[in-house]
Amino acid sequence: MTETLIPHIDLTPLLEAGVGRDAVIEAITAAACHSGFMTIGVAPEQLGLPADIHARLARFFTLEDAAKRQLARHKFEPDNANVYRGYFPPQNEDPTWKEGIDMGPDVAHPERVRTNDGDPLREPTPLPADSELPGWAADIAAYYEAMERLGRQIAGALAEGLDISRETLVTPFDAGNSTLRLIHYPERPAETLATMPAVDGEGAARRWLVGVPHFDNGFITLLWQDRVGGLQVHTPDGGWEEVPPRDNALVVNFGRLLADWSGGRIQATEHRIVGGSRSRHSIPFFFEPAVDAVIQAPGAPAESRYVYGDRLWERMLEFVEFQGLERFAKET
Numbered sequence: 001m002t003e004t005l006i007p008h009i010d011l012t013p014l015l016e017a018g019v020g021r022d023a024v025i026e027a028i029t030a031a032a033c034h035s036g037f038m039t040i041g042v043a044p045e046q047l048g049l050p051a052d053i054h055a056r057l058a059r060f061f062t063l064e065d066a067a068k069r070q071l072a073r074h075k076f077e078p079d080n081a082n083v084y085r086g087y088f089p090p091q092n093e094d095p096t097w098k099e100g101i102d103m104g105p106d107v108a109h110p111e112r113v114r115t116n117d118g119d120p121l122r123e124p125t126p127l128p129a130d131s132e133l134p135g136w137a138a139d140i141a142a143y144y145e146a147m148e149r150l151g152r153q154i155a156g157a158l159a160e161g162l163d164i165s166r167e168t169l170v171t172p173f174d175a176g177n178s179t180l181r182l183i184h185y186p187e188r189p190a191e192t193l194a195t196m197p198a199v200d201g202e203g204a205a206r207r208w209l210v211g212v213p214h215f216d217n218g219f220i221t222l223l224w225q226d227r228v229g230g231l232q233v234h235t236p237d238g239g240w241e242e243v244p245p246r247d248n249a250l251v252v253n254f255g256r257l258l259a260d261w262s263g264g265r266i267q268a269t270e271h272r273i274v275g276g277s278r279s280r281h282s283i284p285f286f287f288e289p290a291v292d293a294v295i296q297a298p299g300a301p302a303e304s305r306y307v308y309g310d311r312l313w314e315r316m317l318e319f320v321e322f323q324g325l326e327r328f329a330k331e332t
């Protein structure tokens with residue numbers, strides 16, 4: 001059997017609702033149920049975005065350390081109140097070696113934050129001043145909205161392909177709480193790499209683990225990666241298959257909550273990132289429903305229902321960057 005593990009699907013017929021739309025829906029559904037991963041062919045311009053949008057977003061990493069630190073989560077800057085949104089610096093003691101910023105829906109929909117209910121899942125996103133990165137916040141808002149639209153189209157395709165109502169699979173994303181994350185994996189200092197076992201490659205091509213194996217928590221992740229490579233998917237035979245970078249494409253993976261939500265018909269797939277000697281950028285968009293969305297797999301018993309935010313928080317605590325956090329730390 002020579003089935004490719006990671007199918008590539010040109011999304012144009014779905015976006016344009018043209019000839020071939022049904023075949024795209026079928027391919028997306030098959031990828032969701034069997035591979036747990038796919039790449040989709042879609043150019044920024046097809047989403048109403050400028051061709052250089054990813055480079056524009058990555059300008060964030062040109063900020064001075066002090067400016068990034070001002071946006072850092074409470075865990076890294078105890079004087080800052082933000083615990084869920086904001087900047088995270090690389091931690092030399094962690095196997096994962098990355099910095100980044102997590103941004104919530106308020107970057108495009110200011111009305112979706114709650115500043116007064118103490119729930120970190122709804123806290124405002126700390127952003128650099130516009131004078132520090134002119135035009136950047138507007139690019140972020142445009143990208144966030146474009147990813148939300150794309151997420152809805154893929155959720156709609158899955159609803160059709162799995163014969164689940166749109167009300168079940170798409171409506172919970174109204175007033176959703178998706179996360180846009182910008183990631184930079186810097187070159188890891190040679191003296192640190194010297195103490196770590198390489199994962200693959202020889203000599204200058206050696207690569208190390210820089211992102212530990214994990215499943216994404218949410219529903220669908222729409223991931224842009226630069227041309228460096230290093231994203232790998234865990235295969236059923238226990239190996240790791242590389243998801244090769246390609247232009248005008250996004251990687252899509254299916255998260256654990258969607259696996260639950262579909263009654264196990266959709267697979268979540270474990271993935272990891274290798275690299276270490278070359279700087280790499282990636283931009284995942286974790287497409288997520290409203291914090292208070294009630295999730296129930298079609299046909300599943302009522303007792304299996306859960307509130308999205310509650311389950312998300314439980315699962316997030318498994319990630320190294322969130323360990324030890326209290327959701328409602330301000331309460332006693």
Ligand SMILES: O=C(O)CCC(=O)C(=O)O
Binds near residue numbers: 183211223283
């Ligand atoms: O950097 C990547 O390509 C993937 C990042 C990732 O898996 C994540 O942030 O969940």
Ligand SMILES: [Fe+2]
Binds near residue numbers: 214215216271
């Ligand atoms: Fe991931």
